[in-house]
Amino acid sequence: MKKKKINLTNIAIIPLIVVIISIFLTMFSTYLTGSKMIKNNTKEFGLNIAKEVAVAIENNETSLRKIDRAFEDKIVMAGKAVLLNGNKINNTLLKEYAYKLGVFELNLFNNEGKIVYSNIDEYVGLIAPENHPIRRFMKSSYSEWVEEDIRKDVSSDRYLRYGYVKNKDGSIIQVGILANEIYEQRRIFNPQILLNHYINDDNILYILLYDKNLSVVSYVGNFQQEKINDKPYLDEVLNGKTVVNEMIDKEGEINIVKILMPVFSEGKITGILSMGLSLKSLVISLYKYFAISLLMALLTSLIILFIVNKKILKPIDVLSEDLSQIDLEGNLEYRVEIFENDDFADLKRVINEMLDKINGYVNNIKEHKEELLASNEELAATVEQLSAAEEELRAQYEEIQSYNERLQELQQKYEIAIEGSxxxxxxxxxxxxxxxxxxxxxxxxxxxxxxxxxxxxxxxxxxxxxxxxxxxxxxxxxxxxxxxxxxxxxxxxxxxxxxxxxxxxxxxxxxxxxxxxxxxxxxxxxxxxxEEAITFLAYNDHLTGLPNRRMLEKTFKEVVKDGHGAVVLMDLDNFKNINDTKGHVFGDALLKSVSEFFSQMKEENINFFRFGGDEFIILIKDEKDTEKIEGKVKNIIDNLAEKIKDVLKGG
Structure with a gap:
């Protein structure tokens, strides 16, 4: 009788190869999916950062416009305040008003363009040339006008911003504010400072800001500016479209996501924001993840091979050798040997039991032929049930593995999505x-x-x-x-x-x-x-922190509408002498001390405002009794006098 051994290729080796190939294919698919998701998340991150920067630039431009309007209001109000003095205007008065109103120049021109009075003695008698802006203003129908740009004053060799207010007799007050004062207020809203704040992110290579004429306004970053080729996209972005594409820097071996986005101001496109994000660190991390996954897959495959060889292939090979020794024709007494810790002990017992039955069947075959045939059929059914049970278990195992892999993939996608937003x-x-x-x-x-x-x-x-x-x-x-x-x-x-x-x-x-x-x-x-910083700058004095004239106008309208009260204008005696003798730094410190005193004296119906220079406004609300009002004002003045004495002694 020819002995046959169990075919291990179909039972274990082929399924094992299929499992290992599936592991590597799943790993490679995960790598491709992760690479695509990283790029998409990087683009989404870049778009969000670019939108945030564009909104911040728009807010900065809004703040700069508010600052410019505030200086324009200051110039016009200074001119109108001087003209209220009528015929009393002279050089001394203009010097006093220039100091109190915080302006550098106050010049009174007659209707022929000659400076009659000025806070700067050398300017008296000068005549404006024909190309001077005041000549255009004299010919215009405007009663007030502020020059749009800062220009250089030939006489003082300084840069100032000028404005003009026309009197009824044709004379004109010219008001000039130093450009340095304007630049100091505008400095905190410089776009370069804003861009420096965002460039700290390691993934952002550069941020570049163009104006509407496609000239570079600001640039921050470590990437060489000459490598940034934005020209093919600038016209498209100026039409309101956001452009996102990829660029490769071959020299630096960097994959770059480039984003170009329009910058708006008051609903109009005023510039273009260009941003570059590096994918280098993310790609390196992905390569590391792939390498680690590859090693783990190899290690897992080796472990599986070891376990399959030890627990399945060798025991099956031994079982195959034992089964090949069974000779139903020549040796019905042979039984499969069962060893200690035998993986197929139960199966061998079943086989030995079957051999016992076969032996009994063979001994009784002549007398019980029909019973023997029935037993053979029962044996065949048992074998089929074992095979069916094995196939069912394998199918359930593969289904469980599939569900587990899908759950792990969904969990990774969810975590990446949450962390990326x-x-x-x-x-x-x-x-x-x-x-x-x-x-x-x-x-x-x-x-x-x-x-x-x-x-x-x-x-x-x-x-x-x-x-x-x-x-x-x-x-x-x-x-x-x-x-x-x-x-x-x-x-x-x-x-x-x-x-x-x-x-x-x-x-x-x-x-x-x-x-x-x-x-x-x-x-x-x-x-x-x-928003809070912009609101505070709009309604509070930058030196003292007290509410400014704009807040006074708003509050005064509410007082006039809703009740009774009083408005008290007060200034500090000899404040000019204090500035001249102790210096403007001490004068500013004195104004701050007065403001701190007012803040301590503030009540629900008493508010304090800085009107300009050393002038302050006390607004008392919801009070009809004149004596009570005078008493409150006297109490404030007396306490303020003591406060100023203490400051002067300390100085």
């Missing part, structure tokens, strides 16, 4: 009254509210009453159909006590079993800080 996710169960906050938000705020938490408790922890009510109002507007979602700006206190602003957006998912809110939290703290 500047947002956090939250979920509210309206029936249970619970909220579930994402881990990124908890880490951002430094709080430990993991898993489901009571909604009221979480709101009391992170929200103030005003913001809580604002969020509730937004929710009720949404559920009553007045909006298509919940949109609200709220502030929160993190674990360090810092106030942080967030934009909340959410929608409700309703079905038979549950009603839930799903939303996103996006931090907008930096935008809020910029």
């Amino acid at each position: 500047n947002s956090a996710v939250w979920e509210i169960d309206l029936e249970k009254g619970t909220i579930n906050l994402s881990e990124s938000f908890l880490q951002m705020m430094g709080i430990s509210l993991y898993g489901e938490n009571d909604l009221s408790k979480v709101f009391d922890t992170v929200l103030e009453e005003e913001d809580k009510q604002r969020l509730i109002d937004s929710y009720y507007r949404y559920i009553h159909g007045y909006s298509d979602g919940i949109y609200s700006q709220i502030k929160m206190k993190d674990s360090k006590g810092r106030t942080r602003w967030f934009l909340i957006s959410a929608r409700c998912i309703k079905d038979i079993k549950a009603r839930k809110l799903y939303g996103i939290l996006t931090e907008i703290t930096r935008l809020k800080e910029q």
